[in-house]
Amino acid sequence: MSPRRTAGAEAVGGRAGITALLLVVAAVGMLLLLRAQPDPEPFDPRSEEGSGTRGLVVLLEREGATVDVVRAAPSVGSQQRVLVLEDRLNDNQRSDLLAFAEGGGVVIMADPNSALAGDLGDTNTVTDELPSFDANEVNSQINVPLGECTIAALDHLRGVFVRTGLRFRDVSETTSACFGNQSGSFAIVAPRGVGLIVQLGDNELFTNSLLRYADNGPLATALLAPVDGSRVDILLGEEAAKTVADIGSGERTLTDLVRPGVWMAFTQLAIAFVIFAIARAIRPGRPVREPEQVPIAGSELVVATGNLMQRAQHAERAGWLLRGNLYRSLCQQFRLPPTTSIDALDAAVSQHTSLPSGQVAAALQREVQDTAGLLQLSHSLQTIREATPLGLIEDEGVNS
Numbered sequence: 326m327s328p329r330r331t332a333g334a335e336a337v338g339g340r341a342g343i344t345a346l347l348l349v350v351a352a353v354g355m356l357l358l359l360r361a362q363p364d365p366e367p368f369d370p371r372s373e374e375g376s377g378t379r380g381l382v383v384l385l386e387r388e389g390a391t392v393d394v395v396r397a398a399p400s401v402g403s404q405q406r407v408l409v410l411e412d413r414l415n416d417n418q419r420s421d422l423l424a425f426a427e428g429g430g431v432v433i434m435a436d437p438n439s440a441l442a443g444d445l446g447d448t449n450t451v452t453d454e455l456p457s458f459d460a461n462e463v464n465s466q467i468n469v470p471l472g473e474c475t476i477a478a479l480d481h482l483r484g485v486f487v488r489t490g491l492r493f494r495d496v497s498e499t500t501s502a503c504f505g506n507q508s509g510s511f512a513i514v515a516p517r518g519v520g521l522i523v524q525l526g527d528n529e530l531f532t533n534s535l536l537r538y539a540d541n542g543p544l545a546t547a548l549l550a551p552v553d554g555s556r557v558d559i560l561l562g563e564e565a566a567k568t569v570a571d572i573g574s575g576e577r578t579l580t581d582l583v584r585p586g587v588w589m590a591f592t593q594l595a596i597a598f599v600i601f602a603i604a605r606a607i608r609p610g611r612p613v614r615e616p617e618q619v620p621i622a623g624s625e626l627v628v629a630t631g632n633l634m635q636r637a638q639h640a641e642r643a644g645w646l647l648r649g650n651l652y653r654s655l656c657q658q659f660r661l662p663p664t665t666s667i668d669a670l671d672a673a674v675s676q677h678t679s680l681p682s683g684q685v686a687a688a689l690q691r692e693v694q695d696t697a698g699l700l701q702l703s704h705s706l707q708t709i710r711e712a713t714p715l716g717l718i719e720d721e722g723v724n725s
Contacts, residue, residue, distance in 0.1 A: 346598055368410040368528065370394050370559050375534035378410060381545055382559070384536065388546050389553035396561050397421065401428035405556035406549055410528050412439035413562025422560070427518025433548050435528035437491040466539040469511050469526075474503035476514055478547050485511070486539040490527035523548060644693030644702050651706050652689055658713065680712050 365372035371394070373379045382392045398421035399405055407422065407430065414422065419440065426432045434441050467484030474480045485504065492509030493502075502510035504526075511526040530541040549557045652670070656663055659673045671686035688705040691698075 346595075349594075368532065370410075373533065375532065377533050378531055378536075378559075380533040380536045381531045384542055384545060385550050385555075385557055388550040388555075390550035390555040390557050392557045392559065394561060395558045396563065398425045398560060399430070399558055401425055401430070403430065405558050406431045406433065407558045407560050408433045408435065408549060409439065409560050409562075410435050410531060411562070412436040412441070414560070415563045418560070418562060423517065426520035426522050428520060429518070430520045431523070432517075432521070433523045433525070435525045435531060437524070437526045437528070439524075441522060441524070463539055468539075469504050471504060473505040473510070475501040476503040476512065478551060479503045479512065479544065482540045482543055482547065484539055485530055485541050485544055486535065487511075487527040487530050488535070489529070492526055493524065640693050640695050640699040644691070644699050647702060647706055648689050648691075651709065655685070655709075655713065674709075674713065678712050680709065685709055 365374060365377055367376040369377045369379075370382050370392075371377070371379060385392050393405075398407065398418060401424055403425070407425065409422070409432070412434070422432060423441075432441075463483065466486050468486055469490060470484035471480070471482055474482075480503070482503075490511060492505070492511055493513050494509040497515075499516055501514040502512065503514075504511035513524045515522050515524065529535055530538075531545055536542050536545070549555065652667075653663065655661075655670055655674060656665055659670070659677065661670060661673060665673075667686050667689050670689075671683060674680055674685045675682040684705075688702070688709060691702055691705070693699045693702050
């Protein structure tokens with residue numbers, strides 16, 4: 326195998342090795358940096374899907390409230406209001422939430438199936454289809470009108486829209502109710518210690534798909550952000566799936582789960598690649614120097630041939646070679662076909678240079694019989710070369 330082909334094979338092997346190393350590094354980087362993002366669940370405050378409640382968070386923040394998504398009830402005596410969209414609380418969370426309410430807190434339980442609503446009496450169902458949305462026709466969207474209302478914070482509302490809701494019966498004398506009729510009330514406010522628990526008959530009215538209908542949005546602001554600067558905690562149960570923020574929280578990363586032996590293996594592979602690259606890069610023996618080709622102008626070779634013929638007393642043939650070389654060079658320089666007549670070539674040269682008409686034709690048609698005639702022909706051809714761009718081209722070729 327020639328040295329040149331060996332060097333080419335080594336270069337191809339080196340590029341393949343570097344490509345493989347880059348692929349391994351990219352795979353490890355993706356493994357360490359990328360994290361799985363679970364699909365959002367219904368009532369997720371971070372979800373912008375129809376079943377999510379991101380719109381509720383944005384609405385409360387626009388009303389001046391500070392909204393936090395938490396997994397633990399606030400401490401007793403805290404001033405924020407707690408919203409439970411779906412009761413996935415464990416026993417400890419329910420106990421802490423009730424303690425918070427008994428200490429003076431306000432809890433809004435939107436889930437009608439919550440265990441906290443167990444002592445509010447019987448229920449009956451309200452069902453309806455989704456109406457057409459028209460901001461100017463709110464009354465046509467209401468399927469749970471305000472009706473009888475003893476809750477001062479809600480008596481300015483007109484009604485809400487729910488697809489599947491509950492009305493609570495047997496309201497005691499200590500509770501206040503709103504959106505009620507003969508079959509029950511949609512909203513119940515029950516005292517708990519020195520605090521309050523607000524129980525609603527539906528939690529879907531706070532989702533992104535239903536929040537814009539009727540007075541669903543005003544109901545949320547009246548309960549959770551009655552004044553500017555309110556603080557709201559949206560309590561997620563421990564049984565709820567982990568959100569993206571929960572997965573991304575904490576100090577431990579994926580690198581902490583990788584065993585030291587795996588890192589040692591990657592380190593050994595990297596060291597082996599470096600050693601392999603160094604070994605393949607070393608070529609035994611001294612570098613082989615190849616002689617560089619010396620550029621020689623074609624006219625110089627023809628002149629040298631003519632000189633040899635002159636010495637051999639071949640004046641007529643030498644003159645023929647010199648005239649033919651000039652003819653081909655001029656045709657190529659002035660972009661003329663090689664079958665151009667001498668008169669046409671003479672006219673083209675005299676038109677683009679300072680040579681008079683007929684000089685080129687006379688030189689190309691001059692016959693040489695002896696050495697003196699060959700010398701005169703050489704001088705004539707040299708004059709033509711110096712007056713045309715050929716002289717510049719040949720000088721550049723010789724200098725290079």
